[in-house]
Amino acid sequence: MVKPNAAQQAFTQNLPLCQALGMEVTDVDEGTATLIMPYSPELIGDPTTGVIHGGAVSALMDxxxxxxxxxxxxxxxxxxxxxxxxxxxxxxxxxxSITAHAEVYHATRSVAFLRATAWTDDRNRPIAQATGAFVFTKKKKTS
Amino acid sequence: MIEKIEPVQDVKRRRDAVLSSFVDRVPFLKFMGITFDRRGNELTGIMNFDPKLIGNPVVERLHGGGTASFLESAAIITLAWKNIWDAMEAGEIDLENLEGGALPPLPKTIDLTIDYLRPGLPRDAYARATVNRSGRRYASVHVEAWQDRREVLFAQATGHFLMPYEMRP
Structure with missing residues (x-):
């Protein structure tokens, strides 16, 4: 894991929804990224417990x-x-705060397959996990 | 003997009060600009466009996470609404105490699979959810979302939900 540079940090600042949800990039590496989202009463999905709406967690993992x-x-x-x-x-x-880590576990010429995990205190006690397929364009080999 | 028919304004007041109290209880719906339109028992979720919902500022597309939130919210509210309907119509819900606990807690999401069919355009989005199975403990719900044309979906989702104890028959 390496600390994100300015351009990588700007990822969340450039995406309006990420900014509205207060997301920040904490770590990046080859094919991985970690984002953090602060708790906010505006994001509550369950008024009886104060638990954040699943949609906000989905947005973080996405x-x-x-x-x-x-x-x-x-x-x-x-x-x-x-x-x-x-x-x-x-x-x-x-x-x-909720942290989400995502990694590309496989990439073809046109699809990247992702796994993501979200947690609060303990990474080994995840609050949510996600798997996804994303649009991907692979660089042509130059050899 | 003709049964007395309930005045239309009483029917509407009851249904709108129960629906809006489900929606108003959830701060995240307000944050996302998600509202619900009701025709009889049929609900349509609306994600009112706001620039903060954008995920790709270069080509102005809705953020996939916002779309996921919208589909999940439409599924939860529709499921809760379907489950409260009979009790509400039978007059068993205390309309004076909607804020204070007359309504059961909302169903909890177990899992949700979202299919992104087209890019979300920078305008209002609509969603309707179908409860395909609603058992004592679990429910399976499908949601369709569109923007300009009803038959052209931009996203759909299927999710499983855990019913709150208070809603179990």
């Missing part, structure tokens, strides 16, 4: 996945989500 695709060394061009499946494993504890 954004981390998008950046992970951009961070893939063979990526050239833009990306978009083709499909995303999210498993909600436990509610996110209220008043805590």
């Amino acid at each position: 954004s981390a996945s998008g950046l992970a695709v951009y961070m893939h060394p063979e990526n050239k061009g833009h990306t978009a989500t083709i499909d995303l499946r999210i498993d909600y494993m436990r509610p996110a504890a209220p008043n805590k």
Whole structure:
């Protein structure tokens, strides 16, 4: 894991929804990215417990996945989500930031396959996991 | 003996009060600009366009995460609405205490699979959810979302939901 440079940090600042949700890039590497999203009462989905709406967690994992695709060394061009499946494993504890890590585990000429995990305190106790397929354009080999 | 028919304004007031109290309880729906339109028991979710919903600023497309939030919200509200309908129509919901606990908690999402069919355009989006199975504990819901043309979907999703204890028959 390496600290993101200014251009990589700007990823969340340039995407209006990421900015509205207060996301920040914390780590990037080849084909991986980690984003953090602060707790906010505006994002509550369950008023009785104060737990953040699943949609906000999906948005965080989708954004981390998008950046992970951009961070893939063979990526050239833009990306978009083709499909995303999210498993909600436990509610996110209220008043805590949520971190999401995404990685490209396989890439073909036109599709990147992603895995993402989201947690609050303990990475080994994820609140949600996602798998997805993303638009990918592989660089032509120059040999 | 002719049964007395309930005045239309009473029917509408009851249904709108229950629906809006489900929606108003969730701060995230307000944050996302998600509202619901009702025709009888049929609900249509609306994600009112706002520039903050953009994910790709270069070509101005909706963020996939926002679309996911919209589909999930439409599924949850439609499922809760379908489950409260009979009790609501039977007059079993205390309309004076909607804020104070007359309504059951919302169903919880177990999983959601979203299919992004087309880029989301910078304008309002609509969604309708179909409850394909609603059991005692689990429900399976399909959601379709479109923008300009009803028959041209830009996203769809299927999700499974855990029913709150209070909604179990």
